[in-house]
Amino acid sequence: MKSSHSDSAPNWGASRTCVCLVCRSALTEGESCEEHPKGTVQLAIPAHREVLLEHVWGRAKPRQVTQNIAKALCAFAVVGSLVGAWGSLWMIQLGGMGLGLLALPFLMAKDRHATGGRRLLARPQGVFPNGASAAVKQLPARQISGIVQEASQVRAPLRNQLSVAFSIELRHPDALPNPLVYRDARTIGFRLVAGDGTIVEIPAGKVFIDNLGDKIDLHHARQYLTELDPAQRSQGLDPFPFDEAYEAVVAVGDNVAVLSPLKLVALPSANPGDYRETPSAVFVPEGIPRLCVI
Numbered sequence: 001m002k003s004s005h006s007d008s009a010p011n012w013g014a015s016r017t018c019v020c021l022v023c024r025s026a027l028t029e030g031e032s033c034e035e036h037p038k039g040t041v042q043l044a045i046p047a048h049r050e051v052l053l054e055h056v057w058g059r060a061k062p063r064q065v066t067q068n069i070a071k072a073l074c075a076f077a078v079v080g081s082l083v084g085a086w087g088s089l090w091m092i093q094l095g096g097m098g099l100g101l102l103a104l105p106f107l108m109a110k111d112r113h114a115t116g117g118r119r120l121l122a123r124p125q126g127v128f129p130n131g132a133s134a135a136v137k138q139l140p141a142r143q144i145s146g147i148v149q150e151a152s153q154v155r156a157p158l159r160n161q162l163s164v165a166f167s168i169e170l171r172h173p174d175a176l177p178n179p180l181v182y183r184d185a186r187t188i189g190f191r192l193v194a195g196d197g198t199i200v201e202i203p204a205g206k207v208f209i210d211n212l213g214d215k216i217d218l219h220h221a222r223q224y225l226t227e228l229d230p231a232q233r234s235q236g237l238d239p240f241p242f243d244e245a246y247e248a249v250v251a252v253g254d255n256v257a258v259l260s261p262l263k264l265v266a267l268p269s270a271n272p273g274d275y276r277e278t279p280s281a282v283f284v285p286e287g288i289p290r291l292c293v294i
């Protein structure tokens with residue numbers, strides 16, 4: 001993973017061209033979801049994209065099965081009617097006509113959600129319950145909050161606001177069982193200092209921000225998504241259907257609570273002659289940092 005401190009200009013890291021099927025977290029190529037390591041799909045690969053579309057919109061199979069049964073019933077009805085008519089067997093003729101009437105509604109039924117031969121779910125499927133928030137289930141014994149220290153900042157993808165971390169959530173109010181259909185959250189890495197002088201270092205990379213943030217104009221969100229997934233415009237089905245977009249940011253000077261368990265890490269003394277400025281140890285989150293701007 002890229003470190004924000006290795007480049008002169010910090011950035012949000014590599015493009016998130018992959019996504020986790022289960023929690024719909026944006027991932028970079030080669031990255032995997034900690035919670036669902038086997039659920040990563042690459043948006044540029046057609047077979048992967050198909051798997052994602054099936055997760056969101058369902059498969060074509062149920063419609064094919066129903067229609068095949070209806071076709072078989074119709075065939076029996078035609079044969080039964082002909083045999084009945086030929087042999088003046090009115091019982092068989094009536095039975096055949098009855099079967100035909102029974103099958104007709106199934107045969108004529110149009111799937112109102114069908115697009116390109118696919119049977120779609122009536123409502124898109126979003127993240128499974130707790131899919132996006134299960135990374136840290138327990139709160140740490142000691143919760144620390146502190147002020148984000150002066151650092152280089154980067155413009156957040158949607159609002160263009162200078163920040164050290166962002167979290168984007170795209171939602172579809174009708175999605176089941178959860179309106180969340182896509183999330184992307186990254187930090188360039190920064191330092192928090194608590195009131196008692198305790199220091200917490202947030203490393204660059206993935207992050208969870210508990211705040212939902214501000215509602216964003218859908219146009220900005222679509223533009224941002226198209227940059228990460230150029231096939232958005234050419235496909236009939238949208239793997240990330242959304243009607244609402246939110247972006248939360250963490251900026252210099254914000255008071256931020258760290259909700260992840262923390263561990264103390266000793267720092268090598270960068271400048272042996274100066275013991276006043278360099279801390280000997282700092283806290284770092286275990287796993288993906290979970291933050292809340294308070």
Ligand SMILES: [Zn+2]
Pocket residue numbers: 020021022023024025033034035036039
């Ligand atoms: Zn996941």
